[in-house]
Amino acid sequence: MWFIIDDQMADDRRIRRLPLATVGLWVKLCVIHSKGVSMQAKDITAYPGYFDKLDLKDAGGTMKQLQQLIDSGLMEEHDGGWRPVYAEGICREPRVLTEEQREARRKAGSKGGRRKAANQKAKQTFGDLPENSQANGEQNSSETGSKPSSKLLEDSQAKTWHKTDTDTDIPSPTPPAGTAKQTASEAPDAFAAIAETYPGTIGAKGRKA
Known part of the structure; x- marks a missing residue:
């Protein structure tokens, strides 16, 4: 259960004319009473429906302060004790659930x-x-950075070479086997061959029959 104070309470003339300590006592006594009413809803013998002098003493109040609250119309006597008076603009009566x-x-x-x-x-x-x-x-x-740069270059080249060999692999012609180079001493005498073909001509060695 809640003890509900109106947000206009501080502007009420009855509150403004009371000492601050008496206003604080009023709040505590109202809370004590509200708690008692909540307990009473569960067990009728838990709270008689009012607070007494012992409750006033436990709250740190005096009879003089209590009388000030009674004179202001904020408290009233009830069965040998006292209970709060719920006034419009100051506080609301607690609702028992x-x-x-x-x-x-x-x-x-x-x-x-x-x-x-x-x-x-x-x-x-x-x-x-x-x-x-x-x-x-x-x-x-970090894994990429820890890989050596040479390894990255090898991977890149491997991919490039694989693509070149696969897509543009044009076989190169094999050069023919070359003949052995003849020396000057091994070269045939071309003049002598002509002289043998055409007898009667004058060659370097003279006329032949």
């Missing part, structure tokens, strides 16, 4: 807590994705 309403609120709170936890988990998972991608990129980059 049934067991079904309390159970519904507990379930709603539990459901909201699970939804919040699931949303936080989803945000954490989404936030980890860029980090993982960056880590994978750095790992691949």
Whole structure:
């Protein structure tokens, strides 16, 4: 159960004319009473429906302060004790919830807590994705960088040579086997051959019959 103070309370003349300590005591006594009413809804003997002098003492208040609250119309006597007066513009009377309403609120709170936890988990998972991608990129980059440049050149050349041999492999003609080079002493005497063919001519060695 909640003790609800109106947001216009500080502007009310009854509050403004009270000492600040007395206003603080009023808040504490109202909270004590609201808690008692909530307990009373579960167990009728847990709270009599009003606070007494012992409750006033536990709250750190005095009878003088309590009398100031009574004179301001914020407290009233009830069955030998006192209880708050709920005034418009100052505070609202606490509403007692049934067991079904309390159970519904507990379930709603539990459901909201699970939804919040699931949303936080989803945000954490989404936030980890860029980090993982960056880590994978750095790992691949480090592996490529650690590979020697000579190895990269060999791989590139191997691909180029393979393409050249496959696509533009034109066989080169085999040169014919050459004959042995003749020396001057081994060369035939062309003049003598002509002289033998045409007898009666004058050659370098004279006329032949």
